[in-house]
Amino acid sequence: MTDGVTTVMREIAADLGVRMEAHAPLAPHTWLRVGGPAEALFFPDSAERAARLFGALAAGPLPVRILGGGSNLVVADAGVRAAVIATSALKDGPRAEGERDVVAAAGTPVPGLARWAAARGLAGLEFAEGIPALLGGALRMNAGAHGSSFGAVATALRVADAQGTLREHAVGAGDYAYRESFVARGRLLALGAVLRLTPDDPAAIKERMLTYRRRRRETQPVTERSAGCTFANLPGCPIGRLVDELGLKGTAIGGAEVSRIHGNFIVNTGTATAADVLALIDLLSERIERATGQAPRREVEVWQDAP
Numbered sequence: 001m002t003d004g005v006t007t008v009m010r011e012i013a014a015d016l017g018v019r020m021e022a023h024a025p026l027a028p029h030t031w032l033r034v035g036g037p038a039e040a041l042f043f044p045d046s047a048e049r050a051a052r053l054f055g056a057l058a059a060g061p062l063p064v065r066i067l068g069g070g071s072n073l074v075v076a077d078a079g080v081r082a083a084v085i086a087t088s089a090l091k092d093g094p095r096a097e098g099e100r101d102v103v104a105a106a107g108t109p110v111p112g113l114a115r116w117a118a119a120r121g122l123a124g125l126e127f128a129e130g131i132p133a134l135l136g137g138a139l140r141m142n143a144g145a146h147g148s149s150f151g152a153v154a155t156a157l158r159v160a161d162a163q164g165t166l167r168e169h170a171v172g173a174g175d176y177a178y179r180e181s182f183v184a185r186g187r188l189l190a191l192g193a194v195l196r197l198t199p200d201d202p203a204a205i206k207e208r209m210l211t212y213r214r215r216r217r218e219t220q221p222v223t224e225r226s227a228g229c230t231f232a233n234l235p236g237c238p239i240g241r242l243v244d245e246l247g248l249k250g251t252a253i254g255g256a257e258v259s260r261i262h263g264n265f266i267v268n269t270g271t272a273t274a275a276d277v278l279a280l281i282d283l284l285s286e287r288i289e290r291a292t293g294q295a296p297r298r299e300v301e302v303w304q305d306a307p
């Protein structure tokens with residue numbers, strides 16, 4: 001059935017030449033594989049079209065949400081009343097610029113980007129090979145591992161704002177902090193970046209990558225369905241260790257379970273609903289706050305309409 005809002009969404013898509021799916025299931029776009037549909041899911045294939053789309057949707061009848069690789073996302077079972085912009089078709093690059101810089105678009109898968117840089121003798125993305133994200137999402141959440149993060153290597157971002165203006169933003173002091181960014185703070189759409197890397201011996205880079213890969217496989221549930229770390233660490237207190245010490249690994253609600261491998265991961269054992277995952281997040285949050293006196297900051301993004 002086509003309602004009025006769907007008609008508006010179709011018109012915007014047609015005007016801008018952007019592919020759109022109406023009443024699109026979101027679960028298949030997330031690593032956890034839970035959650036319901038969105039009113040409209042758009043797949044812009046150029047930064048210019050994405051910026052114009054963002055502007056048009058922001059002036060429209062639905063809240064706008066941005067979908068990256070879906071590896072850090074829980075969508076509510078009922079879905080969301082939203083116009084969702086997927087960045088997966090923004091595939092420009094990667095390409096080298098000068099001796100050290102790599103330019104890539106938001107839809108570039110991070111693991112492949114890290115391997116591409118390594119093969120070209122550019123160091124600095126070894127930390128990122130095991131992060132199952134698209135570049136745009138990684139830039140927005142400042143994804144990181146092994147002591148580094150995207151904010152540490154990005155020198156400029158291509159962003160769009162809700163007015164549909166596309167601009168280059170030179171990354172400065174204060175733009176990035178631990179799992180935080182100016183992109184999220186400013187409600188911007190990250191469309192691509194310039195990453196400054198360091199020339200090095202490709203074999204040495206690959207060796208470091210291999211070490212990280214081994215460590216990750218030993219300490220994280222990489223073969224299971226999860227949304228990565230559930231909470232940002234508290235200063236001086238890794239949440240995984242705390243959950244472990246509290247004896248909460250293996251705690252389950254429905255099909256959602258606190259990973260038995262790493263305490264800061266929640267995994268879908270096969271039958272989880274978003275409600276299961278969210279209830280388990282609440283349970284952990286409460287137990288962490290009771291133990292430390294501080295409410296942990298959720299790192300996982302939750303898409304849920306206000307009641």
Ligand code: EPU
Pocket residue numbers: 144145146147219227228229230231232233238239240241242244261262263264299
């Ligand atoms: N630990 C336990 N039990 C557990 C899990 C961890 O005792 O179940 C201990 C570890 O032995 C270690 C400490 O806690 O002494 C920290 O654990 P780990 O080295 O696994 O790092 P983390 O702080 O839990 C962070 C990032 C990860 C990233 C890893 C590796 C956050 C919230 N998490 O985890 O990022 O992959 O370091 O560098 O900052 C993510 O953000 O989604 C994520 C997976």
